[in-house]
Amino acid sequence: MDKFSRDEIDAGQHLFTGEWRFTAAAGSAVSLPPMRGMEIAFTGRSNVGKSSLINALTGRKNLARTSRTPGRTQELIFFSGGGRLNVVDMPGYGYAATAKSKIAAWTETIHAYLRGRANLARIYVLVDARHGLKPADDPMFDVLGHAAVSHQIVLTKCDEVKPAELAGRIAEVEAALAKRPAAYPTVLATSAHDGTGIPELRAAIARLLEERKR
Numbered sequence: 001m002d003k004f005s006r007d008e009i010d011a012g013q014h015l016f017t018g019e020w021r022f023t024a025a026a027g028s029a030v031s032l033p034p035m036r037g038m039e040i041a042f043t044g045r046s047n048v049g050k051s052s053l054i055n056a057l058t059g060r061k062n063l064a065r066t067s068r069t070p071g072r073t074q075e076l077i078f079f080s081g082g083g084r085l086n087v088v089d090m091p092g093y094g095y096a097a098t099a100k101s102k103i104a105a106w107t108e109t110i111h112a113y114l115r116g117r118a119n120l121a122r123i124y125v126l127v128d129a130r131h132g133l134k135p136a137d138d139p140m141f142d143v144l145g146h147a148a149v150s151h152q153i154v155l156t157k158c159d160e161v162k163p164a165e166l167a168g169r170i171a172e173v174e175a176a177l178a179k180r181p182a183a184y185p186t187v188l189a190t191s192a193h194d195g196t197g198i199p200e201l202r203a204a205i206a207r208l209l210e211e212r213k214r
């Protein structure tokens with residue numbers, strides 16, 4: 001796991017202090033909003049904790065509506081805090097009951113988004129710390145690799161696993177990443193429920209935006 005300086009932690013906190021609000025939703029390629037500032041996007045299997053993590057990052061309890069029904073969010077949802085950074089909640093995947101037609105529409109929208117988004121700094125692929133990587137994650141990593149979009153794994157729900165199990169899960173996921181050279185080699189461990197890793201994830205995003213400036 002990466003280490004962050006006090007300055008980077010502060011910069012991360014500052015990055016998320018705005019009044020975060022919903023700005024747009026896109027359920028198809030044509031409805032994508034115009035590019036503005038920089039974007040980071042969150043993806044992962046349905047129910048992995050995307051909306052909860054966005055709420056924790058932005059400090060807004062109900063910004064990204066958390067849902068107990070997997071597979072409900074079928075659109076890309078855009079949020080802004082009024083500054084340079086925009087956050088995108090991507091539709092979840094890997095939900096067995098999803099109709100084939102919906103998967104096709106989802107795939108088309110995601111591909112269009114990844115192909116045409118010059119201001120997309122990184123995709124964070126969320127993985128449940130209790131379960132690790134699953135075959136359902138493979139298509140997303142394949143798409144990200146092909147599109148050459150910068151991406152990194154964030155473990156979610158770390159409050160649910162004991163420290164020794166978490167260390168093992170991190171090692172296991174980072175070992176799997178060695179076979180995916182397009183992916184960032186280290187993971188970030190978070191919990192939206194107890195706040196673990198949230199300052200570090202904010203700092204990682206602040207560092208990323210600094211790198212993008214140069």
Ligand SMILES: Nc1nc2c(ncn2[C@@H]2O[C@H](COP(=O)(O)OP(=O)(O)O)[C@@H](O)[C@H]2O)c(=O)[nH]1
Pocket residue numbers: 044045046047048049050051052053065066067068070071092156157158159160190191192193194
């Ligand atoms: N224990 C624990 N549960 C979480 C955490 N984050 C999300 N959840 C739960 O996981 C479920 C799905 O969360 P949600 O954010 O809606 O997932 P999404 O489908 O990926 O957007 C909800 O019941 C959340 O309460 C976490 O950090 N810890």
Ligand SMILES: [Mg+2]
Pocket residue numbers: 050051052065066067073
């Ligand atoms: Mg959600």
